[in-house]
Every structure is written in structure tokens, then in C-alpha cells.
Amino acid sequence: MDTTTNDSVSLEKHEEIKRERVVLIIIDGSRVKLKSLKKKAYFIGRSKEADIRLKCQGVSRYHAYTYYQDDSHWIVDGSLEGTQSKNGLAVNGEKICVHQLKNGDLIRFCQNVHALFLDESAIREMGPSAVFLTRNALKILFRKYRQNAKYQHDFFDRKIKPEDNLVLGIDDLTKLPNRSALLARINQLLSLKDIRKRRLQFAVLFIDLDKFKLVNDSLGHFAGDKFLIKVSERMRKALRPKDMLARLGGDEFVILLTEINDFDEAISVARRLQNDIEKPLWIDRNEIFPSASFGLASSKALYKSAEEILRDADTALYQAKSCGRGRLEVFDETMRLKARHLLKLDSDLRKATQQREFVLFYQPIVSLRNKKLVGFEALIRWQHPDKGLIMPSEFIAFAEERHLIQEVGLWTLEEACRQLSLWKETYSSELSISINISPKQLLDTSLDKKIRRFTSLYNLSVSDIKIEVTEDTIVDDSQPSMQALNQLKESGVQIYIDDFGTGYSSLSYLHKFPVYALKIDRSFISEIDKKSDESIGFSVTQSIIGLAHNLGVKVVAEGIENARHLFYLKASGCDYGQGYLFSRPLNAEQATDLVKHGLKWNWRC
Structure with a gap:
């Protein structure tokens, strides 16, 4: 009977064993080994390179390995490279991938190979005769185990309960x-x-x-x-x-x-x-x-x-x-810097929603036929305490991802209603305001109720509120979007399709949705500046305006920057326009001044 270890620690050298932290008592067929786990890691298997070499054919070349970390010994099935052993690894009858070893754990490598894990406290209490008896008791136990097929099945192959899997x-x-x-x-x-x-x-x-x-x-x-x-x-x-x-x-x-x-x-x-x-x-x-x-x-x-x-x-x-x-x-490292930036952005944005660090700017919307100011598009900005004014392109998508868009959107809706109410009470009853709504806000089933609540609170008509959604919002999830838009229309809210022509939509979608107006994207308007043989922007714009009118849909042109744009759009019958030609986005004070004095039309068209 082989009672020696791979590092020459024998059963007779009990005092040396007693000083070790843990040992494995191994039954390898008819052989018994005692292995003191002195090193940080051990490979176990039939390979000649294994730290603990086993002889039975049921053992894989690299069957398992143990390692010491965080004041605990662990055992892992398979090789270091990740190849699992052919017969698996079980501890106390449970098949495992990785296991934190505890005193008295019984490890099974295959039918004829087992080990008992003992820690320092258990060894300290043993005398030399106790160690000898433990070795022989294990040998007798495993001999009986191999002879009893029913016990073998019940102990090592019983079905694992779902609640055990986490462990x-x-x-x-x-x-x-x-x-x-x-x-x-x-x-x-x-x-x-x-x-x-x-x-x-x-x-x-x-x-x-x-x-x-x-x-x-x-x-x-x-x-x-x-x-x-x-x-x-x-x-x-x-x-x-x-x-x-x-x-x-x-x-x-x-x-x-x-x-x-x-x-x-x-x-x-x-x-x-x-x-x-x-x-x-x-x-x-x-x-x-x-x-x-x-x-x-x-x-x-x-x-x-x-x-x-x-x-x-x-x-x-x-x-x-x-x-x-x-x-x-x-x-790469730039991603780590970006991740840190996003973590800071998340923290700052949450503070901003709590402390209301946002402000609204207002870009005028003009009737091209009547040459008058008819309303504003409300544009949110973040007034950061350290970084100053932050544009929506830098935080709105992030707010959607972090599920903060509902709070930001609700603030925008109320603030726009409050400001419009002040203008209408003091200067003009004909103004309206357009508010951008994200896809996640649109799917809020209580959005129409919130709009009615704020319009009632500030003595507005629901028809004073225009909701702008992108065409991708409609196409990506048509059924929920259809229901939400119909609810808004029934409440009296007018629906605008923003940035029309940039997504995957087409005019064929317009008759399916309760759309009041569409806004031609600025990229088509800028094309008007090019020579006719270099640009299709003008013809596309004319086609959109004509077909939209045939469907009873109004048209707003975005990005009007010069008189040439204005001339062609008026000639094409475009209903409304906005852009730097009329005004850049204005803060509340500047917008109030425009409402008070009216729009000055300085163009001969």
C-alpha cells in the first residue's frame, strides 16, 4: 500500500503534517495518498506533469486543479485552459464546476478515485493513530461504495436541485x-x-x-x-x-x-x-x-x-x-475614460433632474403665407453648474438609456405650458408651442392625461400643444405608436413628424397615422443652394409638399437660412418655416421680446 505523498510527506511524519494548513487524503484505486497542500496551486490528473498524479484510467490527464485565494482553497473541474474532465468532478455528491472546499468535503474524480479534504483544525485534533484509522476507514468506505450500485447512484448521481445550482x-x-x-x-x-x-x-x-x-x-x-x-x-x-x-x-x-x-x-x-x-x-x-x-x-x-x-x-x-x-x-483605454465620463454624466444628470437645472430655448415658427409668428418650438438645454450650457444632443439619448427621460420630458412639458400661458395672457392668443417627445415618452399611456392636466393648470387649450415625434418612432413600433398617437389626437393634440425624410418612412405612412403636419429635414432645404444639375433637394421638397397637401397634411420647413430657401419654399406652397433666417433659438426673455414686437418681415417674397 502506497502511503507516501508526492513531496515525501509520510504518515509517520505526523508533526510535519500537523503544521500544514490542509491535506487531501486520496484513494486512487487500491492506493492511498496523503497530500499536504503547501503550494498555491496544484494540478491533479494522470499527466506526468501533474502535481498530484493519479493512476486510474477514469481520471483525465488534467482532471482538476486546486488553488488558494481569499483565505480559502478552491477546486475546479478540468484543466487550467478550460477543458473539462471526461468524468466530471463531484463534491459531497454534487457535480460541480468550481467549489470552495470546506473541512470534511468528499471529492469524487471517477468511480475508483476519491479524496477527503481536511483542514488544520481537524488534523490538529488527530493523533498518528487517528490519521491511520481515517485512511483505512476511507478505504473501507470506498470499497463498500464500489460494491453498492444503489448507494453509488443515490450519492453521486442524484438529481441536482435548482436551488443548489448557484452554490x-x-x-x-x-x-x-x-x-x-x-x-x-x-x-x-x-x-x-x-x-x-x-x-x-x-x-x-x-x-x-x-x-x-x-x-x-x-x-x-x-x-x-x-x-x-x-x-x-x-x-x-x-x-x-x-x-x-x-x-x-x-x-x-x-x-x-x-x-x-x-x-x-x-x-x-x-x-x-x-x-x-x-x-x-x-x-x-x-x-x-x-x-x-x-x-x-x-x-x-x-x-x-x-x-x-x-x-x-x-x-x-x-x-x-x-x-x-x-x-x-x-x-482600449479611451473607452475607460469614456466610461468614467458616462459615470459622471449619470451622476450629474440625476442631480440635474432633482434640482431642475434645465432651461428652455424657443425657436420661432413662421407662417410663410401670412408672414407672421405663429408659435415656437421648445428646445431644452442643460444649465450645468460647472460646464455651462449643454446641448440636448449630449444628454437626451443618455437620459433615455438611464430611464430619466420621463422626468426630463415632464419638466419640459410643464415649463413650455407655463411660458406659453404667460405669452397668451399678456400679448397674443394665437400662439402655440411644439414639444419634442421621445419614443419612450410616447409609449407612456398617461401622456395625454399629463398634457390635459398641464393645459388645464395654465389655462391653455389642448390644441395649443403640438407634439413632435421622429418618423423612426412610428415605423419601429407601429402598433403601440398608433394607439398613443390616436389617444393624443382624441385629446386635441396636434401631431408633427419631425426630421421627415431622414428615416425609413415614406408618405404612404402618413394616411395611417393621425398626423397634422410634417417637418421637412434641414438637409433637404440646404440642397436648394446647389445647382439644379447637382441637387435633388428642390425636387424632393416640392414632391413632399405636394403629396402631403394631397393627404391633408401641413408642411413645416426646417433650416431656412437665406432668402433663396424662403423664395423656393413659398413658391412651392410650404405652409410654415423655421430657421436662422428668422431667428436662432431664443431664451425666454428674448422670445418674449419677439412676441411683444412681432416678426419683422424684411424679404421681398
């Missing part, structure tokens, strides 16, 4: 490693990459499935679960055996790419995976075309923890999604 490092839905298992594997790679003879390179690929929410919302949560399972299976098959795929939760997955020669290899794997994911699949007789966004970070950055490299891969993923989704972005 075991397994995602309950996909049966992939979960976040804790992934973090343990990455931390182990970081701690061991200088221990092995050659330096290990690895990469982390953070993945977000772009269409999961659409599947969940349209087909239901069961279909969403099937979608996640099928896509995860597709990703698992596309990976190399040594790579690790984990699910963090929701539609977020992470792939640990190990033993890569250079970063180009990681990018190549990611591209191949992206192509595999995008192949159509069927869920409950519905054909779905998946897509995913990818963020990639490399171990070359000399990270100190798994959380750091995951953070940077997630930052790269955010960049990919910001650029239109279905993309792969590789992390």
Missing part, C-alpha cells in the same frame, strides 16, 4: 457555468499565469443577445428561455474544448478564451462565433434571426482580478451596442 457554480437554465464559476476560473488564470513555464494569454468576450427582449415580449417568457438555451448550445458547439462559456444572467454571456497565441486569434474566434449566432433558428414555429453584440478584453493589460477584466469587456460591449448593435468592439 455549485451552474446556471439553472442553460446548465452553463455561472458568474461565480467564471470569476473563479479567471482569477485562477491570473494567479497562475506566471507560475507555469510559459506565460498564458487569454481573453474575455462579453456577449449580449440583441433580440432577447423582443422574443420575450412578443412570444412570452417560455419562448425566451428556449431562445437562450438554443443560442447557448449554438455558442458552446462553436467553441474550442479548452474555452469556457458562462451565463451571467438574462441575455448576458461571457466566453473565456484560453491559450491564445495573440489577440488576433481571439478576434477571429469572436467573428466566427458571431456568424454562427446570426443563423436563423425556430422557436415554437416562429423563425428568429438572432444577433449579438460583443465586447473583447485581453489579459495583456495585466489585470489583478477577474472583476477588472470583466469590467473592461463590459465597457467594450457598451460601446458596441452604442454603435448600432450586432458589432464587435475591442477594449
